[in-house]
Amino acid sequence: MEKAFKLDFENDKVGSLYVNCCGCSQTESLHSFGPASKPHYLIHYVLSGKGIFRFHDKEYRLEAGYGFLIQPNELAFYQADEKEPWSYLWVGFGGSRAGEYLNSMGLSGRHPIFSCERDQELYSIVRDMMEHNTFGVADDLRRNGQLGVFLSILAQSAGVVAKDEEDKGNQYVKKAVSFIQSNYCNPIKVTDVADYVCINRSYLYTLFQNYLGMSPQQFLTTFRITKARELLDSTSYPIESIALSCGYRDALVFTKAFHAMKGMSPSQYRKQSHRESSREQLQEVEHLIAQLLQSQEKI
Template sequence: MEQAQVLTFLNNKDRDLLLQFCGYSTTEPLHSFGPVVRPHYIIHFILNGKGIFQIREKTYHLETGQGFLIEPDELTFYQSDAQEPWEYLWIGFNGKMIPEFLKQIGLSSAHPIFHCDKKKELYWLVNDMLVHSKSNFSSDLRRTGLLYEFLSILALNPLESDQQVDSEYMYINQAIEYIKNNYWDGIHIYDIAKYLCIDRSYLYLLFHKYLKQSPQDYLATFRLTKASELLSTTTLSIESISNSCGYGDPATFSKAFKRWKSMSPSKYRKQKRASGTVLSN
C-alpha cells in the first residue's frame, strides 16, 4: 500500500501565487495515477527510485533527482518502476504569475522534465509546508514563502534548454523501443545509432546521462532478462534461448549469463524447476 503524507488547502483566492496542496509518498511497485486531468499546476520531484511519466503521447523514463510538471487540463499518467518504485514529493499551486514563473524556469507541458541536485532542500521545504498546516494568516504566509523558495531553487538550478532535454529524451525513448523490438536479431550499438541517425559516442553520452549505464550494458541486461524469463517459463534448449535473445554463440551467452547471475543458465533453470516455476511449451 502507498504510504503518503498529504496536505490540502481550500483557499482559492485570486493571488499571484497560492499553494493548493503538497505531499510526500513512498509508492508500491507499479503504483500509478491516471490517466487523469487535473485543475491545478503540480510539480512532482523524485527523491528515490524510478518511474515513467506520460503526457501528450510521450513517455519519459525518470529517476532520482528528476521531476515533472503537470499543467491544468493536461491528460497525464505516471507509474512507479516494478523493481525500484519511486518516492516523490509534490506541490500543487495556482496563481496569476505562474505562467511567467514557469516560463523563466523553462518548464511547460511541451517540455515538462527538469533536473535538480538539491534533493534535501526540496524535501525539507515540503516538510515545512506540511508542518505549517493551520488555516490562519501566519501559516498561509509561511506556506507561500516556502512555495516561492521551492520555485526559486528550480530557477537557480542549472537547467538545459527545454528543447534540448526534450530532444535527448526522444533519442533515449526511441533507442529503448528499438532494443525492445530488435534485441533478438543480433543488433549492435552502431545499429541503434544508425537507426537514430546520431553518432555512437553521442548515444553513449545520453545513456550515461539519463540511465547511468552504457547502451551496451542496457542491451546486454535486456537480453539476459529475456533469457532468464525463457529459462524460467519454457523448456527451450539453451541454444534456442541463446539464439532467441540475440546471441549467435551459446558459449558466449552462457558466459554472459554466468557473469550476470553468478551461475550458468542450466543451473539457473534447475533452481527454477526445483521451485516449480518452469513450464512446458
C-alpha cells in the same frame, strides 16, 4: 498501494502565487496515477527509485534527481517502476503569475522534465509546508512564501531536460537584448549582461554571433548610438548630456564611438541633420507653392 503524507489547503485562489496542496509518497511496485488531470499546476520531484511519466503522447523514464510538471486540466499518467518503485514529493499551486514563472524557468507542456541536485532543500521546504498547516493567515503566508523558495531553487539549479539547445539559446539572447534595452542608459558592460542571464561571457558572445551576427559589445554600442541619434535629432541637449543619457560617463569616449559608427562626430551629425531637416521643410514649401500656382492657372 502508496504510503503518502499529503495536505490539501483551502485557498481563495486569488493572488500571484499560492499553494493548493503538497505531500511526500513512498509508492509500491507499479503504483500509478491517471490518466487524469488536476485543476492546478503540479510539480513532482523524485527522491529515490524509478518510474515513468506520460504526457502529451510522450513517455519519460525518470529516477532520483529528476522531476516533472503537470499543467492544469491536462491528462497525465505516471507509474512507479516494478523493481525500484520511486518515492517523491509534490507541490500543487496556482496564481496569476504561476504560468509566467514556469515559462521563465523553461518548464512547459513541451518541456515538462527537469533535473535538480538540491533534493534535501526541496524536501525540507515541503515538510515545512506540511508542518504549518492551519487555516490561519500566518501559516498561509508561510506556505506561499515557501512555494516561492521552492520555485526559486528550481530556477537556480534545475536543468530542463529534452529542451532544444536552439530554444535555450534564443531565450538567452532575448533576455540579454531586453536587459540592454532597459539599461543602455546605465554604464553597463557585457559582463553585466552575461551575469544577468546567468551564462559566461564567451557563451553569450557565441549566441549573439549565431542569432544576431554581431558580438554583444557591438549590439550594445549600436543600440546606444541609435538612441544618441534620436536625441541629437529631437533635442538640443548638450553632447555631454546625451553621452550620459546613453550610458557613457566620458563624452570623449562617446564621441569616438559615435564617429567610428557614423563617420562623423555627434556635433557634425546634428548640424547635418538640421540642414537636411531644413532642406525637407523648404522642399515641402516649394511643393505647396507649385501646387498653388497650378491651381491658379486652372482658374
